[in-house]
Amino acid sequence: MVGIVIASHGEFAKGILQSGSMIFGEQKEVTAVTFMPNEGPEDLRKHLEAAIAGFGSDDEVLFLIDLWGGSPFNQSNAIYEEHKDKMAIVTGLNLPMLIEAYSSRLSLNSAHEIAAHILGEGRAGVRIKPESLAGNDTGNASQPKPAPAMVAQGNGQLKISLARLDSRLLHGQVATAWSKSVHPTRIVVVSDAVAKDQLRKSLITEAAPPEVKANVIPIEKLIEIWHDPRFGNQRFLLLFETPQDVARAVDGGVKIPELNIGSLAHSEGKTMINNVLAVDENDVKTFEHLRDEGVKFDVRKVPADNSQDLMPMIKKAGFQLDDTKEKE
Known part of the structure; x- marks a missing residue:
């Protein structure tokens, strides 16, 4: 090295x-x-x-x-x-x-x-806003441009390079470490709430690394794309804001064999199970549902971290889990 x-x-x-x-x-x-x-x-x-x-x-x-x-x-x-x-x-x-x-x-x-x-x-990495200040300076040729609409291309099953649950959605660890590790063709934020918020959509698409475009779509759109064979040449890095959004996608037929979990923000009524993950009873039940649907959990902030399983962390925090289906 x-x-x-x-x-x-x-x-x-x-x-x-x-x-x-x-x-x-x-x-x-x-x-x-x-x-x-x-x-x-x-x-x-x-x-x-x-x-x-x-x-x-x-x-x-x-x-x-x-x-x-x-x-x-x-x-x-x-x-x-x-x-x-x-x-x-x-x-x-x-x-x-x-x-x-x-x-x-x-x-x-x-x-x-x-x-x-x-x-x-x-x-x-040297960019400027407003973009007009760059003039015709070719040194700022990498200024971010609006992400083009996703175009169906190819034949086969859409590939998921990474499915990540992170309340921060697209930020430095995703735009650099994870995108360079899993090499997606597109970063896709899957959220009904963000899809309706033009400011958040704009901030997210601009935060994408220069070599990868980012889009924000509602959950139903992801389900539609998943079942469309024309997206077979695409490799998506999926970002979810809540475990409930992940569950809706899985229940709609999207196959997510493993869910990477980066962070879940703390709010009233939630319990910290480590220094970056906060959950409540509804979140725990949702994770149990995902587990029973065959989803494995990979708790890591960045690729270099050691992977941890989510369920032992939830148990250690004092939540009661129904392990019946897991044992079956």
């Missing part, structure tokens, strides 16, 4: 490392190096060398630096000059670039390959 050194003036490197972990999960062989006001170039060089030594002598190393020409770049460049075959440097670090570097390590094996690949994602 390619080791990554994030280096910056001040605490920026530590901050963006933490942000990347929130979105993509904890990463191995990634180290933040900070250059503080009371330190000199020699101190910084020692920090960088210590970070590299922690990866192992044979590892490739990618430096992600805040600023070209600054001390973190200069000291990293001095090290790079001695190991050009195994190291690479990219400056102008932003969060989309870091997330893409994490994702690229799953398929690319050299620092040079990853460095070349992540440049586009770093540039695509």
